[in-house]
Each structure stands twice: as C-alpha cells, then as structure tokens.
Amino acid sequence: MTYIEEPEGSVPGLSPGARKLAARCEPQVNELARRMARGAFENLGGYAELPADVKDVEIAATARHAMRLFLRSAVRGPRPSDDGLETFQTRAAQRAEEGMPLQLLLRTYCMGTRELWRELRTLSEPGEEGALVELGDALFAVQDRVVGAVTESYLDEQSALAAEQRERRRSLAQALLDGTAHPERSLADGPALVVFMHLGGGSGGPGGRSPVTVRRLVRRIQAALDRAFGTEALTLLDGAGGHAIAPGCTAVPDQLPELLREIAGPDTRLGACAVTEAGDIPRAAHMVGEVVRIAQACGRPAGLHLLDDVLLEYHLSRPNEGSDRIAALLAPLAGRPELVETLRTHLAQRQDRRVTARLLNLHPNSVDNRLTRIMELTGLDLGAPRDAALALAALALGATA
Template sequence: MPSDPLPGQRTPYPTPSPAAQALAARCESRVNELARRMAREDFERLPGYAELPADVKDVEVAATVRNGLRLFLRRVRDPQGRAGDYSLFRERAAQRAEEGMPLHTLLRSHSTAAYVLWQALRSEAGEGEEGALIELVDFLLRGHEAVIGAVAETYLVEQATLSAEHREQRRALLRGLLDGSVPPQSTLEELGIEGRCLVVHLHLPREKRQAPSDVADRRLVRRLQAVLDRTLNTEVLALLDTDGGHLLIPQEADDPDGIRTGEELTTRLRQVGGDDIRLAVVGAAAARDVPAAARTAADIVRISRACGRPPGLHLMNDVLLEYHLSRRNESSDRIAALLDPIADRPDLIETLRVHLEQRHDRRSTARSLGLHPNTVDNRLTRITHLTGLDIPSARGSALALAALLLRADNRP
C-alpha cells in the first residue's frame, strides 16, 4: 500500500491491472483518428470554436489532443514513471487566453476530449473487461482533474497578466495625454473616447487618513477604481494614487457641463474616500485641450481648499474671483510675501482664511474655529500689526485673499 501523500504533494496514481493496461494499449492505434475527429467534429459544438482558423484546429488543437491521449496511455503503462508533464497544455492555455477564447470553452474542450476517450475505451472493451474499464475510468478522471487544474491556473494567470498590461498601456497613454508628451491627434480614439470628454480631478484628504501602508494604499486605489467603473458602467480611464488623481470620461450629451456626472461621482466616491473628498470637472472639446483642462480642474480644487470651501464638487463659477486672483505674474511673489510675517503662525493664517470665507463675520468665524469672538478680534489685530494689511478694507481684503491663494501653490 502506498503511503499517504505529504501536504502539497500529488496523490500517486494507482497501478492499473494488466487487463486495464491491455485494454488501453488497444486504443493506441486510434490516437491520430481520435485527435482529428475531436479537432474537426466534436469540438465544433463548443461556443466560439467554429470561428477558430482552420490551421489552429488542424495543427495546434489536434496536436494538443494527441499529446493528451498519449500522455494518458503512457501513464497507464507506467503510472509512477516519466510519462510526461502538462507543459503543452499550459502553453496552449496561455495562447488561448491571449487570443481571447473564453475559459469555459477551453475547459469544455478538455472535458469533451476526456469523454471521447472514454467512448473509445468503452467501444474497445469486450465481455469480461468491465473491471478493467472501471479502472481506466478512475484513472482518466483523476488525470482529467489535474489537467483542468493546470489549464485553468495558466489561463487565469495569463489573462491577469494581459489585463494588467492592457491597463498599464492605457494609463501610460492617459499619462502622456495629460502631460502633453504624446501626440493628441488620435489619443482619445485609442482610449475609446469619441467626441468631447470630461477631465475630473479628485483630491483625497491626507490628514484624516489612518496610518498609511502599502497594502492599505493599494486597497484604497483598487476600491476607488471599482467605484468609478461601477458608477459609469465601464472601465474608467484613471491615474489614481492615495492623494487622488485625474480621470477621463466621455461627456454625455444631456450633461454638457458635467455637473450631474460630478455630483454622482462625488456621492459614490464618498463611500470609499470619506466625506472630505473634493472633485472638479472641466470639459475638453478635443485631445489637445485635455492637458489644460486637467490643470484647470486641479487649480479649482486647490483654490477651493485654500479658500476653506466645504468638500464636495467644485465648479469654476464657485471660485471665479479667487481663480483670477491666483494667476501668477510678475507681482505674484510680492503679494504672497505679504503674509511672510505670520508664516510661522498657522493659527493666524487659519483665522485669516476662515474670516475671509465668512465674509468678515467675527461671530461666524469664531463658531467655525471654536473660539470666543474676542479671540478672533485679537488675532485679526495681530495680523494687521504684523503684516500691515488693513483686513476690513476692500483693498486689504483682496490683497490678503490673493496672498493666501498664491501661497497655496506650495500647500500639499
């Protein structure tokens, strides 16, 4: 009696009786006939098989069947010997995955081959060979289980590799489109987008995130991508990391400004990224407009953060003045430097930002910051003393807002 296999080892094949070996040997002369029959007749019933090129059926498929039949017969003769391995099955499985044959069709072809071999054994069995036939069926089923496992494993690994390569190619193309490093003429068509598109910038807050780890980061990105794909019912083009990123989606005719799409994405993404996510959506009429749209969307989010606007969907109309004030020119550095005297006082910077957002209402500012109104007054007086800015005046308020926005360029 053979001993039980160790964990991870295959159970040894039992040694067939001389009668079973003799029955199997009578089928050896039929190997070529059976292989041709399967490749040209039996497999034709399988979905998608008829569309395969004739040379694939007559050469690759027939050769794989012959290999399987001979492997079975050799193992019957010498179950513990060197009958061969499943390398050809694995090679063909990888090829079928690359060609796009469905896995169920591939597995059914192997099951059909096992059934045809069983029919051949049954037709060869004579009176009194019932026991030998049962031995061979047991042997066949055990071998078929191993073949199916090897084929399915190889197919899925190859399919996963191909999918990863496909996604990376699309990401590389999108990355090049966003930064302007690839010619834009046909890029959208290659990415599967026709006509106008929407460029979305997504920002995820760092400060409320749990301690980062590679596993948690990858999981977050995968969940974000899954939500995007489910929401838009397609594989969304996205360049995402744990801080957010950009995505490119077709523009719907009945949603020309992208507001409806942006609101739906915000609602769904909050389920994964939390309530503090921010989104901006900007339209692009053609591929050449995508880089500028991406920069604009990112600027809208940055400015909305700098102004203290609540998280959610941000639109250009919400920050028109702030967007204009944040544009850089020869005066930008001087304006930003107006707040240098309080650069090391984040409490004063935050008080100024919230006070401007609350339209100079000291009580609203105090409530937002959790302070007493007198504390707000003291801080504003200190800001005026250190910077020289007359915050209550229209000019001082505009300068302070512009300085905050220009300094926000360096904010993470």
C-alpha cells in the same frame, strides 16, 4: 496466479487489465472528439459564440490530444517526446489572449474527462470493474493536474495582458497630458473630460499608505471611473491622486464624487473641465489642478470644484508682479496654523463668525479673539472689502496653506 510482465515504461501501479481497457478505448479517440465538438461542447453556455476555428480546431484538437495522451500513457507509459502539460499551458495562454472566459475553458476540460470516463465505462466488460476503477482514479488525478496548470497559465497570461493594457493607457494619458506624440493618441481625439483628483488621506494621509494599499486604491479608483463614465478612463494616478481623461464625456457623473469619497476618504477633492479636442488637454489639466488647489487653500468644502466655483479666487491667484507682495501679507501668520485655518474658514463662510465657530468647534468669542490677532499681526482690516480681498488673494496664492 499467472505473472504478466509489465511493459517497459508503463504507468506505475496500473494493472494489465487496466492497460488492456485503455488500449481498447484508444482507437475511439477521434470519433469521441468529434462527438464532443458537435454535441457535448455545444451545450456549454458561451461555446456557440466562439469563432469557428477556435471551436473546430483548437478546442477539438486539444481534447483529442488530451485523451490520446492519457490513454497512450496508460497503455505504454509516457514517452520521452511527450510534452506533458506544456501543450495545455500554451493553449490556455492563447485562450486568455483571445478573451475566452476561464470558466468556459475549464468546463471543456472537465467535460472531456467526463466523456472519456463514459466511453471507458461503455467499453468495459464484466469482470473489468477493478480495471475501470483504476483508470477512473488515474483519469481524475490527471484532470486535477491539467486544470491546475491550465488555470495558472491562463491567469498568468491574463495578468500580463492586464499589465500591458494598464501601461498602454498610462502611456497614452501621459502623452495627452504632456501634449506629446503617441501612436494611439487618435483614440482620445475629440471631446473629453479632464479630471484632477486630490485624494483624502484617511488615517496617515496619502503619503502614509503602503505600496500595496496604493495599488489597491488606484485599481478601485480606475474601476469607479470606468463604471461612472461608461468608458475606459485614461489615468495617471498615485496615492495622492492625479489626472484622468474620459474620452467622449463632457460632464462629471452625479455619482462620481460620492464613489471617490467612499474609496479614498471624505476629504477627496476633484476638479473637471471639458475640452473639444486632444490638443486642449494639457491646458485643461493644469487648470483643473489649480482649481482644486485654490478651493482647498480658500477653505472650500471637499467635493467637486469647477472653475466657476472659484472664479474670483482663480483670477486673484494668477502670478504677476504683485503676487509676492500679496503673499507676503500673511507671512506674519507663519507657524500659526490655527490662525490661518480660522482666516480661511471665516472668509469661506462669508465672514459669519457663528458658522466659523461651529465649523472649527470653537466659541464665537474665540473666533473673535483669533481674528483680532490676525489683524494685529498682518495689519489687514478684515471688515474692509479691499483688505478681505487681499487676504483671500494671499490664501489663493497658497503661500501659507
């Protein structure tokens, strides 16, 4: 057997025959790249819609670089100036920023590998089967490394872009809710719907959710809002709830309350108010938060709450010179949450003792006993319209919620 010295720096493990076949293919790289750009790539779904400069320059150039880098390394071994995977990682990040789908990007790499493999097969001669197998193994091993690096770089860039987008939306939402200036405030100028959400606690309540659970919850709520409103909602949310602004919308979609209950629990509440311009958002945001708080304090069932639903309670709850004295009427019930809940439910159910008993899982006589105790402690006669209104106002002020 004749010993043939391997060139310095060649790829370890490749036989001289494999290097010879790679050298025969190397001059075909430019033509092969042109054929792929004009033929094979055009058959990929979504490729035709890409900008011309991306197709004709970026993707074709990347394919040409990948083939030449592989063949050159196979023939002469990697040089100190070779950038390895860096070029592919950089261009993957660019494709992510441009919005090119990841599956399309990866298919261009896989198709480039397949076309190069076909060219190697075409150029191989009888007796070079072993060399062809060697190059095939090396080629597909390189493809694994490239696809892995490209995917990681693409997803990292996409994640960074998504984080920037979330922060931009959050910053704009904060500025709109505060009434402060923001460079992109004009994006939300005009009619909009302002929503406040108080999320159901589920097991452990909002405060008991882990940071991971909260992030997942917020992402799911954001997706539900975007889907229901058909636009990117601007949100300022945490594990307990928060505000959302839906530009261009004037009413809560019918499916939204149910979507939020499925995501955050059956106790989820939301209030909403339409505004005609961005300057009205701070006032509306405060108002819808108050509407939800009052509805909860007065025993309204969870769900969607509008101002008209609690119009009297909202009016009674506005702070004035008599607010502290009204709130103090229920001070004797402090430490007796079962009495407060009974009063709240009884007033919400129009003082129907049987409905109150059913909702609280009590006997009607037990409800009567609790109501009697409430009247003894507070001095209020709940059968009198004036005293019932005072009790409702005290609940609305939230002093004993």
